[in-house]
Amino acid sequence: MKKKKLVIFDTTLRDGEQCPGASMNKLEKLEIARQLALLGVDVIEAGFPVASPGDFDSVSQISREIKGVTIAGLARAVEKDIDMVAKATEKAEFSRIHVFLATSKTHRDFKLKKSKEEILEQAAKAVAYARRFCDDVEFSPEDASRTEPEFLRQVTLEVVKAGARTVNIPDTVGYAIPGQFGKLIRKVVDSIKNEDAVISVHCHNDLGLAVANSLAAVKAGARQVECTINGIGERAGNAALEEIVMAVRTRKDFFKADVGHIDAKRLLSCSRIVSNLTGLLVQRNKAIVGKNAFAHESGVHQDGLLKNVSTYEIINPTDVGWEKTNLVLGKHSGRHAFINRIEALGFRLDGEKLDHAFEEFKRLADVKKEIFDDDIISLVQGQFSEKTGLRYHLKKVKTTVETGVRPEATVELSDGNGLVKKATASGDGPIDSICQAIDKITGVSCKLLDYSVVSRTSGTDALGEVSVQIENEGRKVWGKFAGTNVVEASAQAYLNAVNKLIMYS
Ligand SMILES: [Zn+2]
Numbered sequence: 001m002k003k004k005k006l007v008i009f010d011t012t013l014r015d016g017e018q019c020p021g022a023s024m025n026k027l028e029k030l031e032i033a034r035q036l037a038l039l040g041v042d043v044i045e046a047g048f049p050v051a052s053p054g055d056f057d058s059v060s061q062i063s064r065e066i067k068g069v070t071i072a073g074l075a076r077a078v079e080k081d082i083d084m085v086a087k088a089t090e091k092a093e094f095s096r097i098h099v100f101l102a103t104s105k106t107h108r109d110f111k112l113k114k115s116k117e118e119i120l121e122q123a124a125k126a127v128a129y130a131r132r133f134c135d136d137v138e139f140s141p142e143d144a145s146r147t148e149p150e151f152l153r154q155v156t157l158e159v160v161k162a163g164a165r166t167v168n169i170p171d172t173v174g175y176a177i178p179g180q181f182g183k184l185i186r187k188v189v190d191s192i193k194n195e196d197a198v199i200s201v202h203c204h205n206d207l208g209l210a211v212a213n214s215l216a217a218v219k220a221g222a223r224q225v226e227c228t229i230n231g232i233g234e235r236a237g238n239a240a241l242e243e244i245v246m247a248v249r250t251r252k253d254f255f256k257a258d259v260g261h262i263d264a265k266r267l268l269s270c271s272r273i274v275s276n277l278t279g280l281l282v283q284r285n286k287a288i289v290g291k292n293a294f295a296h297e298s299g300v301h302q303d304g305l306l307k308n309v310s311t312y313e314i315i316n317p318t319d320v321g322w323e324k325t326n327l328v329l330g331k332h333s334g335r336h337a338f339i340n341r342i343e344a345l346g347f348r349l350d351g352e353k354l355d356h357a358f359e360e361f362k363r364l365a366d367v368k369k370e371i372f373d374d375d376i377i378s379l380v381q382g383q384f385s386e387k388t389g390l391r392y393h394l395k396k397v398k399t400t401v402e403t404g405v406r407p408e409a410t411v412e413l414s415d416g417n418g419l420v421k422k423a424t425a426s427g428d429g430p431i432d433s434i435c436q437a438i439d440k441i442t443g444v445s446c447k448l449l450d451y452s453v454v455s456r457t458s459g460t461d462a463l464g465e466v467s468v469q470i471e472n473e474g475r476k477v478w479g480k481f482a483g484t485n486v487v488e489a490s491a492q493a494y495l496n497a498v499n500k501l502i503m504y505s
Contacts, residue, residue: 003258006248007166007198007224008241009043010036012274013062014074015202015238016228017047019280025500026058028277033062035273036229037069038346039266041241043096045226048074049084056088063092070136072096077126086133096138097130098168099123103141103155105148116151123155124162131163138166140202145171149184153191156199166198166224171213174206174236182216189221200224203239205231210239215247218257229274230282230289242267242288242320250314268321269346269377276381279467279478281454288320328372331365342380345373353383367484368463374456375463378482391416391502392442397491399430409433411491413441434491442498446470451490456482466493472501 013029024032029046036044044066049056063071071092075081077099089095101112101123108114114122123139130137139159144152156167169188171181181203189199201217201224203210214225231240245262248255271289275282284292294317296302304311329337338361342349349357360379365371392413399409408426411434415421425436431451439445450469455462465482466489479497483489 003252003256004223005261006218006257006259007042007200008040008245008259008262009045009072009168009200009224009226010041010228010241011045011202011226011238012036012228012232012241013058014045014047015226015234016232016274016278018234019232019237019278024277026054026061029058030061030065032229032274032277033066033071034348035266035270035346037066038263039270040262041069042261043070043072043224045072045074045098047088049088050075050081056084059085059088060091063089063095067093070094070096072098072138074098074100075126075130077101077122079126079129082126082130082133086130089134094136095134096136096166097134098138098140099126099130099164100140100142100170101126102143103152104143104146106146107143120155120158124158127159127162127164135165137164138168138200139164140168140170142170143172144169145176145181145184146173149187152184153188156188157191157195160192160195160197164197166200167192168200168202168224168226169217169222170202170226171204171210172202174204174210176203176209176213177207178209178212178216181213182220185217185220185222198223200226202226204234205236205238208236210237211243211247214239214244215255218244218248218255223257229270230280230286232274232278232280240287242271246288246315246320264319265321266346272374272377273381276378276480279469279480281452281467288315293317294322323373328370329361329365329376330370333365333371338376341373341376345377345380347380349380349383357383364484375482378456378463378465381480391499392438392495394488394491394495395420397434397488399433399487401430407433409437411437411441413438413495430487431490431494434487435494438491438495438498442502444472444498444501446472446494446498446501448494449476453486453490464489466490468493468497470494470497470501475501477501 033044046059046062047055049059059073071089073085073089075085085097127137127139141155199222201214201222203213225244227239227241227244229241231237245259248257248259268289284290301312335358395414396412406426407430410424412422421441423437423440425433427433427436449471452467453464456465463482464486468479477497477500479493481489481492
């Protein structure tokens with residue numbers, strides 16, 4: 001049997017962005033879109049243009065700048081939303097309008113207050129309207145897994161007849177169970193077998209089954225999977241792209257689906273970039289991209305691996321981007337080597353950003369003997385928040401820690417006009433004192449909701465990556481910074497978050 005291509009539809013920038021605390025700025029979204037295009041996904045769902053002017057701009061910018069991949073925008077089944085998607089994606093090389101309308105009884109009765117007939121009519125009308133702008137229209141019956149199967153079949157047939165090229169069956173509330181969901185998908189696939197349309201799935205992870213349900217659907221004939229990097233998304237998240245791709249690839253004997261267009265070696269860097277830009281850490285035991293995904297502790301396993309890797313390893317870690325010998329740069333590496341390395345990692349920096357990144361690289365090389373890929377990723381990513389024009393820069397931070405003495409910190413910041421301001425504050429700990437001193441200068445008083453430090457590289461001179469989440473008047477933002485000096489990195493991370501608050505207000 002010939003393998004069928006599985007369309008990978010990434011919704012990190014739409015559904016993924018909806019997860020609490022994951023909001024990104026436009027440049028960060030553009031960078032993720034660029035990385036997704038390099039990874040080789042077929043469709044990037046860039047946003048929900050009607051939701052906010054920021055979302056609209058972001059979808060437009062991605063449509064203008066990211067080529068070679070389909071850019072989709074989400075719309076409710078109403079003309080206004082469809083118009084907005086058509087407009088936002090008009091500069092895309094390939095565009096798709098993704099229309100959704102709820103079909104389950106619960107949603108019909110309580111949310112929409114509409115009969116089955118009205119839903120059928122509205123869905124078909126919206127799809128036909130979207131087709132006026134774009135040949136590539138996708139329809140999603142929201143809450144499909146709780147919709148009466150017969151009605152779902154009817155809706156599917158109706159929207160395909162109205163011009164939908166893809167019908168996506170979402171398990172919106174994460175209610176499905178693989179065996180059952182597979183049967184439902186088979187039924188839907190069979191119902192349109194005479195039509196030229198693709199059946200897709202979009203599964204949520206409320207019961208931890210998003211990937212399992214998606215794979216059951218692939219086995220049952222679905223030809224598109226909607227997923228996100230690291231499985232981020234509403235509530236418990238979506239199906240993880242890296243797990244779907246590697247399951248289909250590793251078990252091609254079983255799935256007989258083709259994901260050869262995905263450059264799996266980029267999975268790890270995509271995962272790191274998304275984690276860095278959203279502030280959502282990847283758990284250590286996460287399949288494929290978690291720190292421990294290929295770590296073998298047990299002596300028996302280690303012994304087996306040394307004799308033959310296939311004893312305990314079903315995936316070669318290098319196939320998904322874990323390099324055995326990650327190239328090391330150092331103090332004597334020149335600008336050329338630095339540029340080569342960042343390009344190999346998939347980044348593109350030019351002009352001032354590149355100068356700035358190289359300066360920081362040199363500064364880091366002075367205090368850290370070996371610079372690993374992870375260090376470079378952290379360093380380059382620092383440039384994305386910089387790009388948006390930081391209001392305050394950290395000039396100096398000093399803090400004292402002594403048993404029995406209340407900690408105190410002195411901070412110097414320069415504002416957008418280069419004016420240096422200084423403040424001293426004391427707090428419950430050194431970090432608290434630093435935050436308070438920064439607040440004194442900026443005049444924005446923030447509550448620290450979350451603070452974590454993880455080591456990004458190995459050794460005692462490793463980069464500590466500090467993530468903070470702060471709140472001011474109900475708005476929550478993330479800030480991140482990596483550096484060998486954890487105290488300074490904490491001040492930088494906090495300041496990054498404060499700058500975001502100021503810039504977006
Ligand atoms: Zn969703």
